[in-house]
Amino acid sequence: MKRKLFICLAAFHLLFIIISNLYTSYTSYCDYYEKPVDSSLRKCISIILGNQPLCYYAKYTGTSAGYGYFAPNVRSPTSLSCIYRGGNIGPELSSNEASLRYDNLVGALVENINAEKMPVLEQEKKAFETKKKYNELVLRNIAMKMFNDYQLPPDAVSMSLNFINHTPLADARAGKEMNNGLHKVQELTLIIKQ
């Protein structure tokens, strides 16, 4: 009896992983090729994946994570540049792991308001503005932290969230130099006072 129950729960667990991941794969595929997600499928899946107890289940078992790492395409590198009196400043992190997490924070902020996906509907515009304001709040926090840590004299600091341009393989083969230019997604100038 106990064994049969375990098998049933295991089957549910694995089935849930398969459904949620196949749907994530499908949506990221649509996103990548800029195709609309099938509305009936979206409705059907949202009944399963949007179900509150299942959301808790997914979170506490780790099954909410998608496994399509670096796919369908490798995410473009992102950066946060803070220009203070003509020079670039950045937070002081002592470990590789913390730097990696900081990069994830920057990536998440950039993704939060990816400029290529400009909102159309009124509701989307509101959500976009909220996200933009949230990003500004985070950037303000980071700037203040750096000013305090480095004990910088009060002045203006220009901050921008960027995608870093990446030279395609074909261009590199054609002899073009590696392009590290920035594609700004959000800009902000802060006046830091004493």
Added chain:
Amino acid sequence: MKKVLNNYLNTGALAADWPGFLRISTAAFALIHFLSIQADFDILFSYNGLVKPDILAAMNEGLVPTMVDIHVFAGKIIPGLSYEHVLVFFRSFYMLCLACLGAGIFTRISALFSLLTQLILISSINFYQYGADSFTTILLFYCVIFPAGKSMSLDSRLFRKTKSISASSATLCLRVLQIHLCIVYFIGGFDKIAGDNWRNGEAFWKAVTSHNLFHFADVTFLKNTSFFLIAGWATIIIEMLYPVFINIRKTRNTWLLLTISLHLGIMLFLGLFFFSAVMIIFNLAAYYVPYLKEKKKTFAAPDTSPVMQLPVPA
């Protein structure tokens, strides 16, 4: 069909102590991973950090409480409780739980508290989290539901009444772990083949020449060769065919070696040390340690016991 399924679910776990390996390696990994950010702990978690915790908590989806939520809640019960107190508690409690989990003291409880604490810590810094955290959650969850304390643990030594793990129960748990891992790789490969950039080598080029924190070697000099095309396809093949070749006895070790090489590549060229390490642990726990006894047996006298036989690949 029923016979094949029954055979698959009941036989195959030759080394019944693999849950012990899963428990110890998961606890050790999570502890080292957590220790690696201790020098920057305040920058990531405290109000003196880069982003204030309440601002980070504002974007939390609400499924797991953050340390800010816990501080607000506990502050009503314990007057004068500061956020720093909560931070010190979780910081030390997580390490204590992981140490207990690794040693196998009150294993299930320590695994459960490790999982909950890890989720709270990660939800508190949701924008800083990445793939290694998700896989740590998965492995900790399996440490909770599997009989991870039945072998190589202080529980099994101190409380002799504890039943040792049965081969069939260990096999059933192992199948869940293995199928989960097969889904992970298949989906990973499936998503890659869906994008044209992995099929023409562009994605692999982008991955290894991008702005990664660590580069073992610069491979841009290979741009005029077929290296990136072959490497892209090799990644897809290793991932998509993982569920097939890892489950065939003759090809298991080769595929395991290829998969571990893939993760070593990610470690050396993308600088994702902990992500690669957790995936290697997942692979070893699912497809190497359970078959160790089988490897030993090939050098010893053959055993014809039905429990010890491997299933015929479906």
